Structure formats: structure tokens, C-alpha cells
Amino acid sequence: MGDTESSEAGIWRRGLEGDAKAFGEIFDLHKDRVFRHAFRLLLDRHDAEDVTGTVFLELWRKRTRVRVVDGSLLPWLLVTAGHAAANTRRATSRYRALLDRIPRTEHLPAVEDEVLARLAPLGEDLHRLLQQLGPIDRSLATLVIVEGYPIGEAAELLKLTPAAAKTRLSRMKARLRLTIAPALSGQGDIS
Template sequence: MDDHDSAEAALWQRGLENDPRAFGEIFDLHKDRVFRHAFRLLLNTHDAEDVTGTAFLELWRRRNSVRIVDGSLLPWLLVTVSNAASNARRSTARYRKLLDKLPRSESPATIEEEAVDRLEPFDEHLKSAMQALDPLDRNLVTLVILEGYPIRDAADLLTMSPGSAKTRLSRIKRNLRTDLAGTYAPSGQGEHS
């Protein structure tokens, strides 16, 4: 644990002892990375802001059971964001399903829809592949591959053995490689006319 991690653990301890400034400092410390992770999962600024707020609210609400990894709250926050993003996607899907049943006239695409349409195909394929993962696998990928945490730390946070996490991660990588194999194949390969 380095000085930054021990300083964060001390800051969290102050928050647990009802120091009102400590939680604000923790928010300032992690808000940008938490938001980026939420945006990466949802591709929508407003939804990412909502999920970021939810993660910090849960941090405070569940403060007595929060697990700190190597002196940092960030891994816990990232897993919470992943779970909140899944809930937001399900809620949005239900809402859209309801709206699709309603009669409507032709309307132009929103700015957000146009932005998503302009994303490269790889981004859409990767997003779909990530959304298809079960929550535990998605959290493992987020912590180890996207955020660079050691497997043992991610395993500890996700309450699994490091060996089990390593095996799961290997399987996930293999499946993602298979799922995304044709996405960027050289011209004439991977796409059928």
C-alpha cells in the first residue's frame, strides 16, 4: 500500500467517524474515474451522471460494509457502477419497450442516437459483448482489463479465489475473442456479402 492508498484509507476512516468533509474529499478523488467508467458502460452522459451519483449514494448508505482494496475505495465504486449501469439498462429497455408499443409519428433521430450511430462498428460489437456477460464476469473484466487491477485484488473484492478469477478471466477473454473475431477482419474476410 503506497502513501496515497493509506491517505485514502485514513480519509475513509474520518468519514466513518462523521467528518463531513471526508466524504466530499473522497467524492472529489474518484468522481472522474467513476463517471468515465459509467459512461463507457452506458454511452449516455445523463445516465452516466445518474449512475455515478447512485454509486456514491450507495457508498455512503452501505459505508459499514464497504470493502477497501489496497487502501482504495475505487474498486468497490467501479463494481457498484457496473451493477447500477446494468439496472439502468434494464430500466431503459423496459421503458423503450413500452414506448415502442405506443403509436407515434416519424421523428428525427436525437443527437445521442446520431452519436451512437457514428461509433465505429467495433465499439458497438464490444459494447454488446460486454453487456452479454453476466454481472460477475463484467465486474471482473472491468477491474482487471479496463482498470488494470491485479487479479488477486479483483478476486478478493468479488469474493472469489484468485485461481477461480484467473480461470474465469481466461474463459471470458477466449469468448470475447471468438465473439469479436470478424469485427475487424481484413477486407473480404469476416463479412459476407
């Protein structure tokens, strides 16, 4: 085991000196142990694969500060896997809590063919307008306007105050009216 430890330290030194192959050798040497540790903590193959990738990305990012213990990087890798697995568990927990807060509907009403026919000419303009919005405004528009969620729930999800969400929606609707007004001329109301 002494030879493996000393050779691993040598491989790592080569990696720190710029030898790209050395990093691949370290990955090959420890990827299975890191994956098994992550899997033990998460009990999910896909999450364990993600954690394994994160661990080796962190190894590369923090390579000048990585602590080698008894000639091996494995202890550092396993501790980092533990931290990454905890982060994954917290993110999964938050995501599940969010899904539990979203109201479930038994049946989504069908969209009337007539409404679709009237909206068809707006599709390109509407798509272009949505693409111009920032990610928060796009999510807000999708949740409130398209999916019909209450503005308060959408605001909470997006970490906005209800007043800020209302202001953003008002501005988006004004821009939408200006954008689609030419396409609506002669078609009447679309609601």
C-alpha cells in the same frame, strides 16, 4: 502510490467516524474515474452522471459494509457503477419497449371550441378530483379517459388486471359524476 492508498484509507476512516468533509474528499478523489467507467458502459453522458450520483449515494448508504481493497475504495466504487449501469440499461430497455407498444397516431384531432367552453367550468372540479386520486388511478384515468387508450393496454402498463382496471374506472367515473353534477346543471350533455 502507497501514500495515496494509505491516505485514502485514513480519509475513509475519518468519514466513518463522522467527518463529513472526508466523504467529500473521497468523492473528489474518485468521481472522474467513476464517471468515465459509467460513460464507457452506457455511452450517454446524462446516464453516466446519474450512475455516478447513485454510486456515491450507495457508498454513503452502505458505508459500514463497504470493502476497502488495498487501501482504496475505487474497486468497490467501480463494481457498484457496473451494477448501477446495468440497472440503467434495463430500465431504458423497458421504457423503450413500452414506447414501442404504444400506438402512434399520425394526427391528433383538434378539440372543438364548443366542447372546451362547456368543460371550462369543470376544470377546477376535475383537477381537484384528479389530485385526490392515487398515482395508479390518476395514471389510469389519464391513459383511458383523457388519452383514449384501450383499457387492456392501460391495465397491462400499470400492472393491473383488465377487470381491476375496469372496476377502478367505474368507481372514478361515479365519483366524477357526483363531483361535477352541480356544474353541469343547465348545460346539457358534455359528450
